[in-house]
Amino acid sequence: MTTTAEFMIGRSADDTTERKAEARKILWALLAALLLHLVIAYLLAASSGLFSPAIVVEDKPVELTFVNLSTPPPVAQKNTMFMETDEKKQSIEPPKEKTFESNANSIAASQLPATGGAPLPSQDGNDRPTMDLETHNATLAMAGAQPQPSTPPQVTPSPSVGPSVQPTATPPPDQLAMLRPAPTPAVQPTTTPQQTKSIYQPLRQQKRMSGAISNRGASAVNALGTPLGRYKKMLYDAVGSRWYNYVNQKTDLVSIGTARLVFSIDRSGQVRNLRVIQNTSNESFANVCLQSVSEVQLPPIPPDVADTLPPEGLIDEEISFTMFPN
Numbered sequence: 211m212t213t214t215a216e217f218m219i220g221r222s223a224d225d226t227t228e229r230k231a232e233a234r235k236i237l238w239a240l241l242a243a244l245l246l247h248l249v250i251a252y253l254l255a256a257s258s259g260l261f262s263p264a265i266v267v268e269d270k271p272v273e274l275t276f277v278n279l280s281t282p283p284p285v286a287q288k289n290t291m292f293m294e295t296d297e298k299k300q301s302i303e304p305p306k307e308k309t310f311e312s313n314a315n316s317i318a319a320s321q322l323p324a325t326g327g328a329p330l331p332s333q334d335g336n337d338r339p340t341m342d343l344e345t346h347n348a349t350l351a352m353a354g355a356q357p358q359p360s361t362p363p364q365v366t367p368s369p370s371v372g373p374s375v376q377p378t379a380t381p382p383p384d385q386l387a388m389l390r391p392a393p394t395p396a397v398q399p400t401t402t403p404q405q406t407k408s409i410y411q412p413l414r415q416q417k418r419m420s421g422a423i424s425n426r427g428a429s430a431v432n433a434l435g436t437p438l439g440r441y442k443k444m445l446y447d448a449v450g451s452r453w454y455n456y457v458n459q460k461t462d463l464v465s466i467g468t469a470r471l472v473f474s475i476d477r478s479g480q481v482r483n484l485r486v487i488q489n490t491s492n493e494s495f496a497n498v499c500l501q502s503v504s505e506v507q508l509p510p511i512p513p514d515v516a517d518t519l520p521p522e523g524l525i526d527e528e529i530s531f532t533m534f535p536n
Contacts, residue, residue, distance in 0.1 A: 292442055293433050296344070305432035312433035313443035319427030330421030331429040338417045339468075339532065343429040348413040350454050410451045437515045438524075445475065445508060446529070453502035453531060460498060467491025468532040469499045475524040477516050479508035482523075491533060499531045 293310035300314040309318070309329045320331035331343065416429075423431075433439075457464060467490035474482045484504055489496045511523055519525075 292439060293341070293431055294443060294446070295430075295433050295435065299428065299430045300435075304434050307432045308434040310431050310433040311439045312435055313440045314433075314435040316430045316433045317425070318423045318432040319425045319430045320421060320423040321426075321429050323426075324422050324424045326420030326422055328419075328421045329423065330419050330431060331423045332421050333416060333419055333429050335416035335418040338415050338534075339530075340415065340417060341419075342414040342417050343431075344414055345416045346411065346414050348454055349409055349411045350451060410447050412450045412454070437512060438518065441508075441511065441515050442524075442527075445506065445527075448506040448508065449502050449529065452505060453499065456498045456502055457495075457533070460494060463492075464495040464498060464533060465492045466533050466535050467495060468530055469496050470528060470530045471499055471503055472526055472528050473503055474522060474527060475508065475511065477511050477519075477521075477523045479510045481506060487528075495531075495533060502531075503529070 290308065290311040293312050295312040295314040295316045297314075299316050301317045302315070303317070304315045305317050307329075318329070318331070320333065322332040322334070325332045330341070333343070335342075335345075468488070469486060469491055470488040471484065472487050473484040476482050481504055484500060486496050486500065511519070516523070
């Protein structure tokens with residue numbers, strides 16, 4: 211009997227079918243992965259605005275701005291405090307440093323060696339809020355404390371509208387004092403405004419001070435006389451002379467304390483916007499201070515002074531009045 215052996219190389223039909231099924235699964239998996247990647251790519255492109263319509267940019271003419279750099283912007287002047295200069299301390303030559311504005315020039319000097327850093331003289335004296343450099347009583351006999359250079363003075367029955375105040379008794383020392391005015395804008399010296407001579411002077415009590423002035427002599431500061439300083443001296447003389455007179459008339463009604471007032475002077479010389487900003491005394495004292503300022507009659511602000519001021523004139527001028535105990 212003959213036996214035939216057959217050796218078959220390869221797989222059976224079942225193996226082939228299973229192989230084709232696996233290939234189809236792999237193909238579908240690849241297609242699904244490709245589709246998934248396409249969807250993700252589309253979403254990323256949409257979120258980044260790739261498919262958004264293009265924005266039309268309008269053509270605008272080119273704008274050029276020219277800036278002049280050759281002229282620097284103006285620098286605002288710093289306020290300079292007013293310090294009245296006594297006649298005996300006036301100097302023909304102006305000081306090298308303009309520390310204060312005044313009615314006349316003065317050169318700084320000190321009674322004692324320099325002991326401080328302020329541009330003031332060193333001197334002994336009382337502890338007062340004022341910055342007085344000397345001591346003297348008030349002089350109320352006036353000849354022109356109410357200046358009227360354009361028209362002669364007129365006498366009226368009421369002291370509230372009269373151009374001047376009649377002499378009264380000198381108040382006791384250490385009782386009355388008018389404080390120095392607050393800082394106001396400084397101006398350069400020009401033409402001197404005309405004013406009538408006045409022998410009025412307020413009560414002064416020398417203040418204890420420690421300053422940096424090394425030049426020895428009668429206490430004085432570096433002050434430059436300006437038209438505005440002379441006009442303000444005229445204003446303070448007119449206010450102060452009235453104040454002493456009215457306080458003497460109402461000594462029993464006013465009490466110890468300080469009143470601070472703010473007001474403006476327009477270009478015609480009239481008082482505007484007068485108000486009390488602080489009062490540690492009583493109402494009678496505040497009324498006396500208001501009356502002393504409201505009734506002053508000043509000549510128009512000179513042109514050389516008005517040109518350095520705002521259109522409203524001399525604005526926000528501050529002045530203080532103090533009643534001291536004996």
